[in-house]
Amino acid sequence: MDINEKAPGPSGRRPARRRDGGGQVLVLYLAIAVVVAVLAWPWLAPRLGSFPGSLLSWIGDGGSVGAPRPATLDERMDMVEAALAPLAMRIAEADRRLAMLEANPRTAGEDPRKEAAGVSADPEQMSWMAAEIATLKGDLEIVRKLAADEGGATKLSGAVEKAEAAFRRIAERRDRAPLFLAALGQLREAVDRGSPYPAQMKAAMILAEKGTADKLAPLVMGSATGIVTRVGLAESFRVTAAAARKLDVPADSGWVPPNIRRWLGGAVLIRRTEGGEEGLDGILNSTSRLLAGGDLAGAAALLRRAEGPSLAAIQPWLEAAELRLSADAALSELSAMAMTVASSRDE
Secondary structure, eight states: OOTTSOOOOTTOOOOOOOOOSHHHHHHHHHHHHHHHHHHTHHHHGGGOTTSOHHHHHHHHHHHOOSSOOOOOHHHHHHHHHHHHHHHHHHHHHHHHHHHHHHHHHHHHHHOHHHHHTTOOOOHHHHHHHHHHHHHHHHHHHHHHHHHHOTTHHHHHHHHHHHHHHHHHHHHHHHHHHHHHHHHHHHHHHHHHHTOOOHHHHHHHHHHSOHHHHGGGHHHHTTTTTOOOOHHHHHHHHHHHHHHHHHHTOOTTOTTSOHHHHHHHHHHSOOOOSSOOOOHHHHHHHHHHHHHHTTOHHHHHHHHTTOOSTTHHHHHHHHHHHHHHHHHHHHHHHHHHHHHHHHHTTTO
């Protein structure tokens, strides 16, 4: 036995042939080529106009990912023109047939032998022809009116754009309503606490609509310093009432101190037929009772009847009360409007 020959294995089988990695590399190249083709399809599609439409549509459907994009304005105009193509063909046919009908009488007049032969047209066919001509004339008149307007396509495009803008505004308004309602909630919390609210006010102004931003004007005045709460107004009214009574003391009141004079006046009970108290003391006492019951609007309305020197002490408190009432009314109205818009999102 030659020394170069290899001895067979103990089982008598040949050793297995070694496989190279050529097949795996080929599969990898094919996968990379497919991925590159899919990614480059948007760039290649306009440059492959000579390919058949079915092949391009099959490739486009296979390479597109996600939902189809909405048609643009140019595409919609192309669809409108395609829909008007049959009408244009009918108009051309109508013009041809009208020309033939106009030529027939002239031909008949030029050839009197046909009239002598007694050739007459079918009445049913003539009536059908007249109805068809009337229909075609109506269609032709409509198209001619549209064609006479040089800016018809521009007007149509502008109308479509206006409609799309209106739909976008409605959708944006519905989407911003919950955010505006949340901003109003934070603004109301700050106003109820009596603390400054510049950040909350800025957020509300950004999210508010054009017509709604004007309703936030009562809240702008107190954004830097805050608005006095209802409890604070009720507590500060005691000081205001005392200052108003001091200013209301007449010059010829004599030597009797004001507190003793008020005590003497309260010791005498006078039943009045109208059921109301008179003078500054009556107004201040009624205002105190209304504030104790939580009726700030009624207290402010009653206090506006005060006159005389005491008005200088009452006016600052009255302005603070009116600002509080205006702020509460504006927040309530804006919250109701925002909730109405937000509730219509699913309609």
